[in-house]
Amino acid sequence: MRRRLIALMLLLGLPLTALADGDAARGEQLSYTCTGCHGIPFYKNVYPTYTVPRLGGQNQEYIVAALKAYRSGERQHATMQAQANTLSDQDIEDIAAYFASLATLEGDAS
Numbered sequence: 625m626r627r628r629l630i631a632l633m634l635l636l637g638l639p640l641t642a643l644a645d646g647d648a649a650r651g652e653q654l655s656y657t658c659t660g661c662h663g664i665p666f667y668k669n670v671y672p673t674y675t676v677p678r679l680g681g682q683n684q685e686y687i688v689a690a691l692k693a694y695r696s697g698e699r700q701h702a703t704m705q706a707q708a709n710t711l712s713d714q715d716i717e718d719i720a721a722y723f724a725s726l727a728t729l730e731g732d733a734s
Contacts (some may be wrong), residue, residue, distance in 0.1 A: 625639040630706075630709060645717050646684065646713075646717035646718045646719070646720055646721025646722070646724075647718045647721060648657065648718070648721040648722040648724075648725045649722075650718040650722075651717075651718035651720065651721050651722025651723070652676070652709075654718055654719050654720045654721050655713055655722055655723065656721075657707060658679065658707070660717065661676045661703075662676055662678065662679045665677070679723040679726075680723060680726035680727070681723075681724065681726050681727055682723055682724060684720045684721060684723075684724035684732065685720075686721065687716075687720035687723055688716055688720045691704075691708045691711060691716045692708070692713075692716060692719070694707070694708035695708035695709055695711065695716075713734065717723075
């Protein structure tokens with residue numbers, strides 16, 4: 625049923641965020657470990673060296689997909705896989721809802 629609803633929404637051009645089930649308040653509580661890296665402005669990962677992406681204001685569906693891909697092993701990053709492996713589907717939805725709710729400001733690295 626959900627797949628049919630998504631297909632209908634896509635055909636009608638409606639945003640998928642209308643299906644979002646995440647609880648942003650709970651996501652804020654769950655995301656305390658995320659901010660250890662993603663909450664530091666211009667933070668660089670040690671190896672391989674790259675700037676850790678900002679999550680504040682990021683697309684909710686993207687965050688959900690990324691965390692599920694880390695959890696399944698489809699995306700490779702040992703720290704992210706370890707974090708994602710501790711999360712339920714609802715945890716992921718809540719964390720994504722929280723970060724998507726944050727406004728991105730110039731220089732914001734949340």
